[in-house]
Amino acid sequence: MWALLRKDLQIEFRTKETLASLLMLGLLTLVILSFAFDPTSELRDEAAPGALWVAVIFAGVLGLNRSFLAERENDCLQGLLLCPVDRGTVYLAKTAGNFLFMMVAQLIIVPIFVFFFNLPATAALGGVFLALLLGVLGFAAVGTLFAAISVRTRAREVMLPLLLLPLVVPIFIGGVKVTARVLAGKPLAEVAQWLNLMGGFDFIFLVVGWLVFEYAVEE
Amino acid sequence: MTRVLRKLADTVLPFLTFVAMTAAIFMVFVQVPTDKVQGIVQRIFYFHVPLAMMTFAAFGLVAIASGFFLWRGSRFWDRLAHSSAEVGMLFCTLVLITGPIWARPIWGTWWTWDARLTTTLILWLIYAAYLMLRTMSGTGDQGARYAAVLGIVGAIDIPIINRSVYWWRTIHPAVLITREGGSGLNDPSMRLTFEICMLAFLLLFGWLLWVCNESGRLRDAAEDLRQQVIEHESQR
Numbered sequence: 001m002w003a004l005l006r007k008d009l010q011i012e013f014r015t016k017e018t019l020a021s022l023l024m025l026g027l028l029t030l031v032i033l034s035f036a037f038d039p040t041s042e043l044r045d046e047a048a049p050g051a052l053w054v055a056v057i058f059a060g061v062l063g064l065n066r067s068f069l070a071e072r073e074n075d076c077l078q079g080l081l082l083c084p085v086d087r088g089t090v091y092l093a094k095t096a097g098n099f100l101f102m103m104v105a106q107l108i109i110v111p112i113f114v115f116f117f118n119l120p121a122t123a124a125l126g127g128v129f130l131a132l133l134l135g136v137l138g139f140a141a142v143g144t145l146f147a148a149i150s151v152r153t154r155a156r157e158v159m160l161p162l163l164l165l166p167l168v169v170p171i172f173i174g175g176v177k178v179t180a181r182v183l184a185g186k187p188l189a190e191v192a193q194w195l196n197l198m199g200g201f202d203f204i205f206l207v208v209g210w211l212v213f214e215y216a217v218e219e
Numbered sequence: 220m221t222r223v224l225r226k227l228a229d230t231v232l233p234f235l236t237f238v239a240m241t242a243a244i245f246m247v248f249v250q251v252p253t254d255k256v257q258g259i260v261q262r263i264f265y266f267h268v269p270l271a272m273m274t275f276a277a278f279g280l281v282a283i284a285s286g287f288f289l290w291r292g293s294r295f296w297d298r299l300a301h302s303s304a305e306v307g308m309l310f311c312t313l314v315l316i317t318g319p320i321w322a323r324p325i326w327g328t329w330w331t332w333d334a335r336l337t338t339t340l341i342l343w344l345i346y347a348a349y350l351m352l353r354t355m356s357g358t359g360d361q362g363a364r365y366a367a368v369l370g371i372v373g374a375i376d377i378p379i380i381n382r383s384v385y386w387w388r389t390i391h392p393a394v395l396i397t398r399e400g401g402s403g404l405n406d407p408s409m410r411l412t413f414e415i416c417m418l419a420f421l422l423l424f425g426w427l428l429w430v431c432n433e434s435g436r437l438r439d440a441a442e443d444l445r446q447q448v449i450e451h452e453s454q455r
Contacts, residue, residue: 142372146369149352149365149369154356159351165344166345166373166376167376170376200379204379208371208375212289212368
């Protein structure tokens, strides 16, 4: 698993393609949404959490699409499957890679988000990152499974968001709720049930993905 | 044995469905009294609720059949999942159409982001994606496996979405059928009408499922024949 993960990280380190595109798309989404919601108005507190999560999801879909496209373009998928490890391990390595890329992009996007939306809270950022951590993990868990599927269908760029977005609704709801409460200065204890939901989601879909991934990549 | 069953399903099932559906229509439009509080529009419930229940049954069947397909790998389970998704999709669409027609005069709005409504809409989206995935991933085992993966993951996701939307929107008007008394079904003829409608839609579901499944079976058989012809041609 570590070898597979290191391979993805090494490719990324050399080209920086995925990170750059994740970052740019996340930033662009934030900028566009700041026009849509006028962050100087009273609406700001209502709109900001939603804007952040829309940016996370848009950038995430893009990154996930890339993660198997590279394997396919260079015919590496065969090689990947020939690895003397369980298919579930391949899934975990791929998920870990996607999770890391998205998290690193978030580390840069969130401060810019605070800056664009003139958010006062800096103390609350820990809570926001906790929500992002759980949210991005669930997103990567479901996304990696369906990226492996959609990459081999016709119209593959469209297929992934179509499959993925309805399924990650709980993550989105939870993420927006936690972010909104935390930015409003509420303690983490108040959002515990949402964090539990997201954690449960992550766990369930990591296990399910690990179990069924072999059906998604088999020839 | 199977031929007798097939014959029965081909002849008796549509006949029974027709009779039950005629009875249901008669009961709903002629027999049953108009609801005092809600007026004429309440009658749509005799269609809306059975449709909703059959939708859940159909999508539940998709998940179960998908699981069996991944486990056993037989085409039978794959066809069952596919046809059940098709019928469920039809019913789900009708639920989403009949619901707003009722909601507009009663709630004063076509749509609210209430838990039940949101979950049903997302259910619709998931299985719309399921059917698209089936057309986009081609025929054969690979497409069937992909669809089965989605069928299972979607089924696990629905209760989670349901929980989260319940926490999310708590302004939830009581669903009429669960509200005993008041304008619920305490009139015996309303209850009878509802039961006949349930039966009619159960039969309709069974019959449509059968028709879809048969057409899938014939499609598969035709595909097999085509492959055999191609092989035969290439050997000459």
